[in-house]
Amino acid sequence: MLRSLALATAIAFTGVIAAPAFAQDAPAASAQPTPVQVVDEIVHQLDTTVTGHRDELRKDQEKLIATIDDVFLPHFDIDYASILVLGQHAREATPEQRERFAKAFYNSLTHRYAEGLLNYTRGRVKVLPFSGDLNDKRSVVRTQVVLDDGKTVAVDYAFRKGRGGDWKAYDVIIEGISYVTNYRNQVDAEIRKVGIEKLIANLENQGEKALETLEKDSKASP
Numbered sequence: 001m002l003r004s005l006a007l008a009t010a011i012a013f014t015g016v017i018a019a020p021a022f023a024q025d026a027p028a029a030s031a032q033p034t035p036v037q038v039v040d041e042i043v044h045q046l047d048t049t050v051t052g053h054r055d056e057l058r059k060d061q062e063k064l065i066a067t068i069d070d071v072f073l074p075h076f077d078i079d080y081a082s083i084l085v086l087g088q089h090a091r092e093a094t095p096e097q098r099e100r101f102a103k104a105f106y107n108s109l110t111h112r113y114a115e116g117l118l119n120y121t122r123g124r125v126k127v128l129p130f131s132g133d134l135n136d137k138r139s140v141v142r143t144q145v146v147l148d149d150g151k152t153v154a155v156d157y158a159f160r161k162g163r164g165g166d167w168k169a170y171d172v173i174i175e176g177i178s179y180v181t182n183y184r185n186q187v188d189a190e191i192r193k194v195g196i197e198k199l200i201a202n203l204e205n206q207g208e209k210a211l212e213t214l215e216k217d218s219k220a221s222p
Helices: 002-014 035-049 054-059 061-075 078-090 095-119 179-194 196-206 208-220
Strands: 125-127 139-146 152-161 167-174
Touching: 035 061, 035 125, 035 139, 035 152, 035 167, 054 061, 054 095, 061 095, 061 167, 078 095, 078 167, 078 179, 095 196, 095 208, 167 179, 179 196, 179 208, 196 208
Parallel strands: none
Antiparallel strands: 125 139, 139 152, 152 167
C-alpha cells in the first residue's frame, strides 16, 4: 500500500498524467492549449521519453531529473507556487530569496519523488472530463490514480492562466489535500524556527533530505 501511495505521490509531483479517455478538438493554431490539453501533452512526451528507457533512467537519476524538467517544467508555474508556499513570508523575503527558494524547493521535490515515476505504467491514471467554464485564476483538472490493489486515489491539478495566455499548473491536490497548503504550514514552522535564509540554504545544500526533515518535523508536531 505504501508503495502504491508513493507511486501516486510521484505521479502528482512529477506531472505524470495519462491521456484523457475522451476525444478533444485540437486547439486553433492561435489558441493556447487548455489545461486538459496541457496534461495530454505532458503524458505524450513522457510516453516517448520514459517508456522503454526505465533501466537507463534508473541508473542515472540526473538524467531522470533532466527528463522531468524537460517535460514538466515548462508547464509548471514555479514562481507562483513558491510564493503561495511561502505565504506571509513571501512579503518578508527579498526578490533574490524568493527566486532561490523557488528553485531549491522545486529541485527538492523532483529529486525526492523522481524514482516513483519509473513504476508508472500507461493506464494507471484516468483523466476525468472537465466540467464548467475555465477560470483564469484557478481551473482544476481532475484525475484518478489506480493503485496496486485496484483502489483509486484522487489527484487533481490546479492551473492558472499567465499573462501570455498560457496555462500552467501551480498546485497538486491528493485526496483533497493541497501540496501548497501542506508545505506552506511546514515552511512557516521552519522559518519561524531558523529563519528564511537558513531554510533556503538547507534546501540548496541538503535538497530532498531537508524536505524530508520538514515533513518529519511536521508529523511530530502535536
